[in-house]
Structure formats: C-alpha cells, structure tokens
Amino acid sequence: MEQRHLGRTGLRVSRIGLGTLTWGRDTAEHDAADLMKTFWEAGGTLVDTADVYGDGEAEYLLGRLIDGLVPRRDLVISTKAGSVPDPDRRFDGSRGHLLSALDASLSRLGTDYVDLWHVHAFDPDTPLEETLQALDLAVASGRARYAAVSNFCGWQLAKAATWQLASPGTRTRLAGTQLEYSLLQRGVEREVLPAALDLGIGLLPSSPLGRGVLTGKYRGDTTPSDSRGASEHLAPFVAPYLDDTASRIVDAVTTAADGLAVTPLQVALAWVRDRPGVAAPVVGARNAQQLTAALSVEALSLPDEICRALDDVSAPVHRYPDHDWSTL
Numbered sequence: 565m566e567q568r569h570l571g572r573t574g575l576r577v578s579r580i581g582l583g584t585l586t587w588g589r590d591t592a593e594h595d596a597a598d599l600m601k602t603f604w605e606a607g608g609t610l611v612d613t614a615d616v617y618g619d620g621e622a623e624y625l626l627g628r629l630i631d632g633l634v635p636r637r638d639l640v641i642s643t644k645a646g647s648v649p650d651p652d653r654r655f656d657g658s659r660g661h662l663l664s665a666l667d668a669s670l671s672r673l674g675t676d677y678v679d680l681w682h683v684h685a686f687d688p689d690t691p692l693e694e695t696l697q698a699l700d701l702a703v704a705s706g707r708a709r710y711a712a713v714s715n716f717c718g719w720q721l722a723k724a725a726t727w728q729l730a731s732p733g734t735r736t737r738l739a740g741t742q743l744e745y746s747l748l749q750r751g752v753e754r755e756v757l758p759a760a761l762d763l764g765i766g767l768l769p770s771s772p773l774g775r776g777v778l779t780g781k782y783r784g785d786t787t788p789s790d791s792r793g794a795s796e797h798l799a800p801f802v803a804p805y806l807d808d809t810a811s812r813i814v815d816a817v818t819t820a821a822d823g824l825a826v827t828p829l830q831v832a833l834a835w836v837r838d839r840p841g842v843a844a845p846v847v848g849a850r851n852a853q854q855l856t857a858a859l860s861v862e863a864l865s866l867p868d869e870i871c872r873a874l875d876d877v878s879a880p881v882h883r884y885p886d887h888d889w890s891t892l
Contacts, residue, residue, distance in 0.1 A: 567609070580608060582603045582849075644742075681699065682713060718758075741767060743770065837861065
C-alpha cells in the first residue's frame, strides 16, 4: 500500500487507515485479529483508536494483538484523549486529564509510546494553550511521537496550529487532524481543509463511506439485518444520511461504479482518499471480508470526469464569508 507523509512532517502512514470504533463492543477478538492480519498483510500501517472506544476495550484488544500477531514496529498507532462520560462536560482538555488519559492508554495498549496522539475534541472550558501544552509534554517525554487534534472546526484548528508554530523547537507542530469527510459530508471543505492545507496539517477522514451509506446497502428503503443501521445503538448514527439528498448522491456513486465495473464502496473511498490534503481515510470494517473490499481500492484511481461528476452532485453550499466574497 502506498505510504503518505502526514502533513508537513516526516511521519508516513498507509493511505488507508484501520479504525477500531467497534472493537471490544461489536467486534470480538477473533474478528479483530482477522482484521489486523488482513490489514497488515496488505501493507497497512495506520491503526486508529481512542480511549473511549468500547470504554477502553478497543485499546485493550489492540494491545493484545500487538507483537503477538503483528510487530509493533510495523504499525503507526493513533489514539485520542479528551472525551469523557460526563453528561455535564463531554470534553475535558485539561492538562491533568489528558496526560493521565495518555498513561492509561499506554497501559491498555501495552506499549511505551503511541505514534500519533490526538486531542479528541475542543474543550471550551479549558484554555487552549493548556490543552496544547499536554501535547508538548507527551512528545517531549517520548510517550507520543507526533501530536494531532480531532473534531476542531476551522478557527479552532488554525488557532491551535498557529500557537504551536509560534515557538518552534519548544512546541510540537500539529501533524494531523481527524474529522468526518465523505461525499455525504463535505463540511470540512469550507474552512477546516483550507486551514489544514495552509498550515501543513494532514487530514485523516473518519466515516469516509458516509457511515456505510455510500456502499449502497441502504438503497430502496432497505436496512440489512447485519448493518449498523439495524443496530440499536448505531442506527441513530446512520439515520442522518438516509435522506433524499444522500439518496441522489448514492445513486450517482452507483452509476459511476457500474460504468467502471467496480463497487460503490471503491468509488466513494477512492474519491475521498485522493482529495487535496487527505493523508489517509480511516475505515471501520465489521470483518475481514469487508476490509478486503475496502483495501482493494488501492488499485483504483477515478477518471477526472467521474470525479467532476461526483463533485457536482455532492457539492456543499458555500456562502459568505466561507469563500471569496468578491464573487457574490
């Protein structure tokens, strides 16, 4: 699998990442082992998790697979901290919480360091410089090799990245940012992606298949019994992308797939993988068969006319002041 630099850093990651959102909850250990082995044998390196996935079970499971199944040195392990199970405070970006969470993640993973450590979300109740100092301390201590953020909007990302760049050699530059990005969700193109491109930050799209909807499995008001849309706790996650707008985009993806003699999954994943600024879409698969289907996109590059058609049918509305006001 092709390797790409993450932003303006020396860190290289496989251009498709393996997500572990469902590990330890919906994905059992034997299925996770099959996923990991399939991913590694295909040349994949980037494995993405978080301290809250499965209430920590995803990290435990990944830790058990490291070395026993796949050599630690062959992986780029990415995890996150900052989300908390508190209805009154969803995010805690305080220095104390983040560093304690990192230590707990390392213990669960059974490793001395993570390759990429994200602040999971922006915390409006903690000074941003305090949150970012946790990243600096993690890298300076060797517990994290590179630093990143997740779910930061445009101004938050630009402020964080600029703060880090203001004192080179003292502060750790942001290597990446992770947000949802697909043909069904192109909101990052308004401000986040332009900021990331300008500041040298690599984008790691989550839910690149539109939460599974872009595979075409939900066409015609059908919900496969084994899909996330049929899962009691994941159905609300899928539901926002089952509207008429999404249906038109899925129809266009399916038409393109038919014309290229490939699958809708391959078309949708190739589109986001090759967007400007994207380092590696993170794919969550239920089993090795699904993952193999996603990894087969390595051999596919979409023709320019197909990309333009998909761009047009999924184009988000950009209004003042997101883009050049002089065109209004």
